[in-house]
Amino acid sequence: MTFSATTVLVLTLIAALVTAVGLWAYSTANRLDRLHVRSDQSWQALDAALARRAVVARSVAMAVAGPVSDPILAEQARRLSGLADRAERAGRTERETVENQLSTALSAVDIGTLRPQLVAELADAEARVLIARRFHNDAVRDTLALRTRRPVRILHLGGTAPLPSYFEITERATPAAATGLAVDSIRTSARVVLLDEQDRTLLMRGNDPKTPEVSFWFTVGGGVEPGESLRTAAVRELYEETGYRADPAALRGPMWRRVAVFPFDGELIRSEELFFGLRVHGFEPSAAYRTAIERHYITAHKWCGAADIVALDQLGETVYPYDLDELLPQAIEVVSGNADFEVRSIR
Template identity: 80%
Template sequence: MTFSATTVLVLALIAAVIFAIGIWAYSTANRLDRLHVRSDQSWHALDSALARRAVVARSVAIAIAGPMSDPASADRAKLLSMLADRAERASRSDRETVENQLSAALSAIDIAQLRPQQVAELADAEARVLIARRFHNDAVRDTLALRTRRPVRILHLGGTAPLPTYFEITERATPAASTGLDVDTIRTSARVVLLDDDDRVLLMRGHDPETPDISFWFTVGGGVDPGETLRAAAIRELWEETGHRADPDSLRGPIWRRVAVFPFDGDLIRAEELFFALRVHRFEPRPGNLTAVERRSITANKWCTAADIVALDQSGETVYPYHLDQLMSEAAKVVSTGTDPEVRSIR
């Protein structure tokens, strides 16, 4: 049995088309699987952020239900506590409704009654919910955009995985506005995880000028000036705070991203912090050009091991970012391999 050249050509074209469809279907199914994993992970992150907000809401309820509170405040505290409990126990189908009720209850609280640190905790919790919700909805949008395409539906490339769903709750962009405190919603900070040859990290000890009795430790770094790049800001802050001059190309990263809300010098600051990693030979830090506020608030520095960081936390002097003792090995690996990994969020 022989085939004409035309027949062979047609069969070859059909085989090529089938092969191309197979390759497309395989790559699309893999991409869809990754999108489903992303939407699942983003939901878990949102769930954690909502759970933390419920914990903070309960602490706010306790604060406003003190012995000197009026009946109206006591009623609001009772409602807030009840909604926080309900939010923690709600099923996925009821979660939006309950979380929106909790958002409304939080909006009704006069946070001028709260301590500045508690205001910061509430603002931080709400900021994390806002960010996590947006990441989740972005993941859902991308997954649905691919899942709902006709070829994907015809070939059942989504398998039996359920369709992800959006999560919509009320947002308060400036949760501390009613207190009269200035909330800086656009501040970006560049920070440096500075490691020596023994993998010790350089930390600065400081305090809020308005609460000098409460000290904490933090990595080198600070705010990015207008028109300045993250890398340039990190190099500048490194010299200003330690006197060390570094080559911008020697920085690795950013490796981490942290959203922080905190009171400082009478203001409530919301900052997005991006962390670089850098290895240097150990040196004795001598500030190059501290600002007036930094001269009042930075009191010491120390090269710390992971055990040192744990000891500082246990002594009551918090180290930022949280869990830095566990993160140091990741920073050390980055500077050792000389790679710039994908930025990931930390606390």
């Protein structure tokens, strides 16, 4: 039995097509598996952050009740404590409802009557919940986007794993971390600690346009725009400020969280900054893609080791975040994959 050249060609094309589909299905199934793992891990992180907030809420309830017998405050404390208990015991299906009720109860507390340390603990707990919720929802979005594609559904590449679900929680209108200052702008920023082969980090030198004589150094990054995820904002800012294109999936973290209040261009800004780590080959940053304001206030750059950062501080040019020279070893561990990262508050 012999085959014509046309038959052989057709069989070859069919074999190539089957191989291509098989490779695509295999890679897609692996990617889905990784996305499901990411969703599960992000939920575990969110669950831990919610549990910590419940503990702090119980402390707030005790402080609200106080030594003075006030029926209104006593009822507020009782409700707050009860909701914290319910939140810890709630199953996944009712967790969102109970946690939102707890958010509402916490928002009703006059934080001006609490000890500063307790306010700080509450602010940190709430911030961790919001960060964890943001990353969980990002993971869910990415998983659903791939899992719900028609070819994926037809070939059952998702297996029997249940579809992950979003978790929405109310943000308080007046943050517990309020500084008492009247700020003009509140924003979330994504920053990147770039590390080269010599474990040096890239710092940008800049100044407030209103006080050009005072210079300071800072890591790459900037404000998150509407609709952006933290990772998307981080790689966009990295490209704008340096010309370096990064894969959002390559970012490690966030590893640090910093709340800063600072003047800039005539406004007082309150910024919640989340820091990622990224290992790169050393490169010369380009200013070609900077925005007009970035071209105006960014004046220099430098790859710095811990000793270089200390030297800049000694010259009177502040480096942000503070104590970056002491934080670098942790960043090195995180980007090297040798340490599990948990968001750490820095200043």
